[in-house]
Amino acid sequence: MKVNLMHGAGGAVFSDLLGKTLTKYKNNNAGGIGLESLDDGAVIPFGDKNIVFTTDSHVVRPLFFPGGDIGRISVCGTANDLSMMGGKPIALSCGMIIEEGFDIDILEKIVASMDEALLECGASLVTGDTKVLEKGAIDGIAINTAGIGIVEKPVRDNGLKPGDVIIVSGTIGDHGLCIMTTREGFDLGEQIRSDVAPVWELVKSAMDAGEIHAMKDPTRGGFSNAINEMAEKSGVQVRINEETLPIRNSVRSASELLGINPLDVANEGKVVMGVSADDAEAILKAIKKNKYGKDAAIIGRVTEGKSVIMETSIGGERFIEAPVGDPVPRVC
Amino acid sequence: MKVNLMHGAGGAVFSDLLGKTLTKYKNNNAGGIGLESLDDGAVIPFGDKNIVFTTDSHVVRPLFFPGGDIGRISVCGTANDLSMMGGKPIALSCGMIIEEGFDIDILEKIVASMDEALLECGASLVTGDTKVLEKGAIDGIAINTAGIGIVEKPVRDNGLKPGDVIIVSGTIGDHGLCIMTTREGFDLGEQIRSDVAPVWELVKSAMDAGEIHAMKDPTRGGFSNAINEMAEKSGVQVRINEETLPIRNSVRSASELLGINPLDVANEGKVVMGVSADDAEAILKAIKKNKYGKDAAIIGRVTEGKSVIMETSIGGERFIEAPVGDPVPRVC
Amino acid sequence: MCIAIPAEVLEIKDGNIAVVDYGDLQQEVRIDLVDVVVGEFVLVHVGFAIQKLSREEALQTRQVFEEVYAAMEE
């Protein structure tokens, strides 16, 4: 069997590959939360605290897009996974694989953007590695970052409880639709901007305001993928109210134009969390104070059962499923 | 200006690129040893201990070669960098970038090999990420690992002192010549085997036996590159005695056949260290007890001055320089 | 088939091109297939306006709908 593009798009197909191959490590846990959990990061007990540890490779195209670039994503992507575990981002590593002939000016811009994002995260890039491959062996550049954070009490993605309320920290689909419209030549300019941003401060204020039972960033596979993973791992049903989903008008228009479900595409500066109903308003208020949380909303609730259900605006119901493969713009 | 293959080969050319671009981070240090040091890893103080943190991307071709494979290298490469800082490897992350169409059977073999190496290292792979790129966007597979280790007193690569003795933990050039002869169709079969191995146990026994002033693994750019970096960062001269360099007969023959200096190619299971002359014999003895240290030898000494000098067998002298670009087999 | 969405014509350019607005989102589309002026509504499919919509109907889809519905209820 061969790896195909679907395998890389998260969701059910990736789980197949993962389950069969990429989680076959017996040495997969250093004492806390390990690879077996497939959470946003691992947790390693260290003295009276915990180290959070995570990694992501970044291959976004185009390298620069409205609202961000591969450098900003490389830093935020990893810092946000640390944050999803409740961890304060401390230090990042950076492994770059670069194609021969790559423009050093562009590399400089990427580095500058990473540095700016690091400053915003309050983290440092402390160790790195660079490989240059011959022309054709890689398309431009790929950036891996790994990150270390510190947390006292980790937050998991599997802690949803019936009665919990689902909060999303802002509008859905911005990054994915920005990338797609930029990449496919829809000539929409800066009208749709990526939301790529570090969310640690937002997460911290939410944690300070109440009890967060589960948390995940809706990156690849989008909200659909994140909420399904959370529901499945927690053994609960999640019911989402279509009319409460925060989606920018421009993003909604673009999603209709491209025939793409905005819930299925990546966000790079958002959090989906399940919180106790009692704390929901306080947490929402705290999040809304953050500059990346202005559009936060309560969008659903957790019940007994399984699956994720969308309660549609005509009073119908349908499943929200993790997307199969990366969405492709379509006309029919 | 464009990135070229030389930039990826370590040594002086890479330093140019590094110095100008890839070290331009202001946020480069989390309180201990950071990116600015360009040591084998970073050090972050944590309570009364230190976290060591490092990363490497692995793109070795062929994926499987006599003595090892990309999986084993991915684990050992990072675990060894942790060891070079004196750190015990604890946990690794793994970011795979895979080309669509890659064989899942091969992926399984790579994973199994990583797992075996992890067991030998005493470390765990606790977090991962996988990206699948469309055909042609990457050549097969690239594996990034980052690693976390723990150390009380870090060992640097810049601590050589005049009077120190240089020890190498075993034969030089095995991995590089194995790869080169395998790749270029010299049909030498299993006659030359990579030395890829985790060296933590060896390093630990050396640290227990005496004082190690500086340590580095002679990976890309080979012994020539490692010893030059150590000398330059330490502000000393190193004098190597050609006749004491441990080089396997088969490797020497291959190096003549290919017109390649065995000191210029990568080792993946070796350590170069500078130790106080008083401890040298005890450390050497300790290293020789380890299964990866049988061919260890004292090969030189540290003096005032700069550069690395080879004292040749005819009584001459020449510089040992960091190689420029990856060596290419040649006939003239 | 086929995805087509309503948009308002904001500007007519040379070469059968109009700038339209889908709702906080503007794009240039081809108007080879329709005769429109600024302010009119069109249905856009694969980057082409394929038909005009009357302004009222487009703005008040629901209202038209409910009229039909009301007629039915009789």
Place this chain on the structure above:
Amino acid sequence: MCIAIPAEVLEIKDGNIAVVDYGDLQQEVRIDLVDVVVGEFVLVHVGFAIQKLSREEALQTRQVFEEVYAAMEE
């Protein structure tokens, strides 16, 4: 130019091929350019034996060398 290294012929195969040993390293080389038998020494360049070396001279390069040297010293 040109890199060429001595090797001992271990085996002769069909098609002008010999297995040679460079010193703990064996390889198949082409012997189109020389007439050799097993046990002889050859100089190998770009995968071809380009000349025979006498066994004694090859085994004892130093010795031959020192003879020449001694002759000079007279």
Place this chain on the structure above:
Amino acid sequence: MSGGKDIKKALDEIVDREYTFMHICGTHEAAIAKSGLRSVLPKGLKIVMGPGCPVCITPQGEIDAALELAGKDCIIATYGDLMRVPGTKGTLDSCGGDVRVVQGVHKAVDIAKETEKEVVFISVGFETTAPTVAATLLTNPPDNFSILCSHRFVPPAMKFLLEQGEASLDGFMLPGHVCVVSGYEMYEKFAVPQVVAGFEPDDILLGLYMLVKQVKEGRAEVENAYPRAVSKEGNKKAMEMLYQVFEPCDVEWRGFPVIPKSGLRLKPEFKKYDALDKFGVTIKHVEKNSACICDKVLRGIADPTDCKLFGKACTPQNPVGPCMVSHEGACRIWALYNQKKY
């Protein structure tokens, strides 16, 4: 959307027995799935999908031709929909060639203007889409541009379906956006209840209501529930352009035999834009060689769950037939939205 709730109530009241209607438009299917519309229908009322997705009905031989062109160092421009449809030897997405997703044919021409390579646009679509291609070819694209012409007309397929008589249908929901362009006069020859419907959930509910009403009243005509966009005569300018460039031809549909006059081919004056001619590629008929019953699903005589492969060998992850590939394919939609129990 108060209208929707009222219509729902009206529907609940009017439906008194089992009714099955077929829509023949993928966009209808997508809207139905997205809004969870089937979950609000009164018991007995069923809406099934016909051959309305251009991806599903494009025969494998045409995909193979596209793949063959991709192997000839051409830039292939295509709607995203076609990227993952399996041909005999893989998909456009993973063929390794230079395949680019475009919004429309004019963007493919833009690519051709910027390159010296050959650019081939995979030109699929019904009446809605064909005029955009015609309009573009009438503006004199560069010589390195051509199209793989795979257009199809809806009415001949509907005629074929009706003549088969296999599916026991009470009527048809006509494709709104096809009718925007073609109008609906040509459907009046079919002696079955038909309603042209739009794509909001309310539009579809209204269409269903009008269909049930027509059946109950014993009528068999074409009604229009989408008057804000559709008129009887359609977009005459667009249809004229279409016939300036294309002429009808007999063509195979996936799941159907050759249907007379159901395809479009380039007229002689525009033959220079025909990629098949230009590159000497021919379309071969590929016999289906698996247990896939897409053909029956497309003809409305089987549900996806009737297929032995459904959910087993054939999943959205590893699709066997085009109905599992297309976003609007009945099998895929059933697998994603209708199957899981909760």
Place this chain on the structure above:
Amino acid sequence: MSGGKDIKKALDEIVDREYTFMHICGTHEAAIAKSGLRSVLPKGLKIVMGPGCPVCITPQGEIDAALELAGKDCIIATYGDLMRVPGTKGTLDSCGGDVRVVQGVHKAVDIAKETEKEVVFISVGFETTAPTVAATLLTNPPDNFSILCSHRFVPPAMKFLLEQGEASLDGFMLPGHVCVVSGYEMYEKFAVPQVVAGFEPDDILLGLYMLVKQVKEGRAEVENAYPRAVSKEGNKKAMEMLYQVFEPCDVEWRGFPVIPKSGLRLKPEFKKYDALDKFGVTIKHVEKNSACICDKVLRGIADPTDCKLFGKACTPQNPVGPCMVSHEGACRIWALYNQKKY
């Protein structure tokens, strides 16, 4: 290696004034650099490098031809040495084509047997190497195999050097492995002191000793310090094969004008293996357009440090001229091994 120390002593004793000898073999230069041999020579004794590295003396036009072939969808097989030599538009290493490093011409033929693509072997080298190519072409390689023929003979270049008279040399160290094949009879016509030497440090020291001795004794003949491999007549079988396949021709060397009879071309019977013919590529003369003085360095009339670019615009990292590219190029070796002070 006790011999070396004794010879050193003997050399120290015999050298009484300034002597400059030229070797014309890159492998000599590499051995000298690797062993730090210059650091043990007595004051006054100097060994300089002549046009002995096939990489350095291959004109830019021939590299350009190789790059042109790489752009024609051919598999290029080459010795690693050539990978980084700059042509007008880049190097083989970074041209993006399918360029493979092989140990020898027979491995390039092996590649051709396994593929349907055209395989072009970039065939450089002196008398040592050309017979291996001849032997291979005599074994009937497949039709998709051809060579870019860039071979050269040493004696005509030496003749040219001597006729120029620019370099004030006391004698030549003859290239041991060239003489292994060609013997050294043809060098006897040159009225200068010459010694054939091997490649161990001791061999080279011995060669130098014999050269000084010859000069001091007022002789000008060819002596052999490498008798374990070299005989006066060389490898007759190899030279016969060479002349079966190739014939001498006039050719340009980098840093030199066209030197009569200094190149090899394929005889008519073997023209079908000529890549230039096969692909309609011609070799163009490229005027040097920089301050690079490689030509003078190669002729022994300038040291690398005489070049304005040396160590500044021209470094091993960013080579301008071939003498900085080749592992055996004088400029590179000086930059790496001779320059840094300690």
